[in-house]
Amino acid sequence: MDETLAEFFRRTILKIPMTEMMTVLKTWNFLSENQLQTVNFRQRKESIVQDLVLLCEENRASLNDAAHLDIIYTQFHRHQKIWDVFQMSKGPGDDIDLFDMEQFKSSFKKILQRALKNVTVSFKDAEENSVWIRIAWGTQYKKPNQYKPAYVVYYSQTPYAFTSSSQLKSNLPLLGQALTVASKHHHIVKMDLRSRYLDSLKAIVFKQYNQSFETHNSTTSLQERSLGLDINMNSRIIHENKVEKERVQRVTQEIFGDYPQPRLEFAQYKLETKFKSDLNGGILAEREEPLRCLVKFSSPHLLEALKSLAPAGIADVPLSPLLTCIPNKGKNYFKIRDK
Amino acid sequence: MSALRPLDKLPGLNAATILLVGTEDALLQQLADSMLKEDCTSELNVHLARALPLPCSVNRPRIDLIVFVVNLHSKHSLQNVEESLCHLDAAFFLGKVTFLATGAGRDSHCSVHRNTVVKLAHTYRSPLLFCDLEVEDFRASMAQRLVRLLQICAGHVPGVSALNLLSLLRGSENPSLEDL
Numbered sequence: 001m002d003e004t005l006a007e008f009f010r011r012t013i014l015k016i017p018m019t020e021m022m023t024v025l026k027t028w029n030f031l032s033e034n035q036l037q038t039v040n041f042r043q044r045k046e047s048i049v050q051d052l053v054l055l056c057e058e059n060r061a062s063l064n065d066a067a068h069l070d071i072i073y074t075q076f077h078r079h080q081k082i083w084d085v086f087q088m089s090k091g092p093g094d095d096i097d098l099f100d101m102e103q104f105k106s107s108f109k110k111i112l113q114r115a116l117k118n119v120t121v122s123f124k125d126a127e128e129n130s131v132w133i134r135i136a137w138g139t140q141y142k143k144p145n146q147y148k149p150a151y152v153v154y155y156s157q158t159p160y161a162f163t164s165s166s167q168l169k170s171n172l173p174l175l176g177q178a179l180t181v182a183s184k185h186h187h188i189v190k191m192d193l194r195s196r197y198l199d200s201l202k203a204i205v206f207k208q209y210n211q212s213f214e215t216h217n218s219t220t221s222l223q224e225r226s227l228g229l230d231i232n233m234n235s236r237i238i239h240e241n242k243v244e245k246e247r248v249q250r251v252t253q254e255i256f257g258d259y260p261q262p263r264l265e266f267a268q269y270k271l272e273t274k275f276k277s278d279l280n281g282g283i284l285a286e287r288e289e290p291l292r293c294l295v296k297f298s299s300p301h302l303l304e305a306l307k308s309l310a311p312a313g314i315a316d317v318p319l320s321p322l323l324t325c326i327p328n329k330g331k332n333y334f335k336i337r338d339k
Numbered sequence: 340m341s342a343l344r345p346l347d348k349l350p351g352l353n354a355a356t357i358l359l360v361g362t363e364d365a366l367l368q369q370l371a372d373s374m375l376k377e378d379c380t381s382e383l384n385v386h387l388a389r390a391l392p393l394p395c396s397v398n399r400p401r402i403d404l405i406v407f408v409v410n411l412h413s414k415h416s417l418q419n420v421e422e423s424l425c426h427l428d429a430a431f432f433l434g435k436v437t438f439l440a441t442g443a444g445r446d447s448h449c450s451v452h453r454n455t456v457v458k459l460a461h462t463y464r465s466p467l468l469f470c471d472l473e474v475e476d477f478r479a480s481m482a483q484r485l486v487r488l489l490q491i492c493a494g495h496v497p498g499v500s501a502l503n504l505l506s507l508l509r510g511s512e513n514p515s516l517e518d519l
Contacts, residue, residue, distance in 0.1 A: 236375055236383060236384055236385060237368070237371045237372075237375070237385045237386075237387060238384070238385070238386045238387070239386075239387050239388075240358075240386055240387065240388035240389075240393045240394060240396075241387075241388055241389045241390075241393075241394070243394065244389060245364070245389075311364075312363060312364065312365060313361075313362035313363045313364050313365075313389065313416075314362070314363065314413060314415065315415070316415075
């Protein structure tokens with residue numbers, strides 16, 4: 001095994017936290033049970049990694065195997081990357097072709113390799129007919145940089161693909177083109193949706209977030225549920241605005257539903273508008289350039305925070321539709337312009 | 340819904356009722372719990388309201404002390420208090436109203452200036468207390484203080500009345516505020 005490959009193995013395995021090491025290695029399934037048993041997992045981490053790299057050399061591991069391991073690591077740590085969402089569409093007169101995964105993979109790889117001589121493309125099939133694609137970018141003259149790969153998760157029965165924001169933005173058009181052509185679509189567009197939480201993005205885009213399962217608890221009325229909380233409260237505390245509180249709870253529930261919200265970290269609103277004034281003249285009225293303003297909401301869990309604003313008394317219901325439409329419209333980047 | 344009047348009901352035997360008015364329910368709830376934990380010879384009742392006027396209720400006992408809670412982090416809570424003040428009978432302002440400002444500890448989060456609340460309290464000639472209700476120890480000591488104020492306002496402390504409270508508490512204010 002050449003040195004650069006061995007180093008890549010070493011660094012990839014070193015990234016894996018010790019608590020997950022066995023799980024990841026077992027999922028990778030490249031080293032056998034017997035081989036894993038020969039490693040002493042009580043040593044210092046560097047020594048364990050050293051032993052594992054030697055085992056990989058014994059098994060004549062290739063770059064492809066290393067790429068697989070990298071994909072598995074990323075699958076376990078998908079929150080470390082920020083994911084964009086792309087939506088593809090077919091042309092108006094297209095027939096619906098049967099999707100062939102192998103054909104997609106070979107077509108995708110060919111397109112990238114034709115454009116850039118040096119590129120490493122690896123695939124891993126995942127649940128729900130999806131495929132994880134890892135791409136290490138190179139150029140005509142430089143070998144691919146294995147340490148800054150881009151990841152694409154494509155759900156084959158849908159027109160949606162999720163990509164990790166790669167630092168090498170110049171390759172994005174090529175990636176889009178390869179995805180579109182290989183999956184037999186005509187057009188690709190980037191959605192205004194971005195988050196670290198791939199599963200939440202999936203839930204929003206596939207509209208899976210609003211499934212609340214009928215359980216015994218959900219059949220009790222709102223009245224009973226809120227009174228259930230009161231049992232713990234002191235009976236000497238009296239809420240004067242009970243009716244109002246219940247109304248707020250009801251409206252919040254109507255807007256946000258009973259189910260856990262998908263997880264987003266921010267919402268960004270860009271406003272561009274020309275200054276409008278009732279007074280004739282004035283300095284700003286003659287300004288041709290529109291005024292620009294950016295408002296960004298951040299939170300560890302934005303939608304849950306928005307949901308709790310009204311019950312906490314920090315905002316009035318109903319909340320602005322610009323805030324509540326985020327999962328419905330599948331957007332967390334908004335551009336507001338003059339009509 | 341008429342304005343709240345201080346003396347339109349008969350007092351209950353050994354009962355003292357406080358009304359906490361503020362937008363942030365969680366804070367009011369915690370303060371109420373802290374107050375009820377205090378040892379007190381009077382029977383305490385705590386009413387929580389988001390704003391005035393209160394919904395009509397025949398069963399409500401006489402309210403002895405009203406505390407308006409303003410969160411310095413939120414202009415909305417200040418606005419809410421200002422609007423509620425209009426629905427209060429003037430007689431309440433003879434010692435039965437107190438303002439409580441919370442959130443002064445986290446200066447970077449404050450969107451309401453300290454002086455705004457000071458002026459508000461001065462306009463209504465009522466005492467202003469500062470307390471970070473989110474900190475448990477501060478909340479506990481404020482709860483203690485409020486219980487004592489409540490007992491005085493309910494007339495359970497011989498020799499001191501609500502009106503006395505006004506002059507007693509004013510002494511600790513900065514004399515230059517009279518110029519505002």
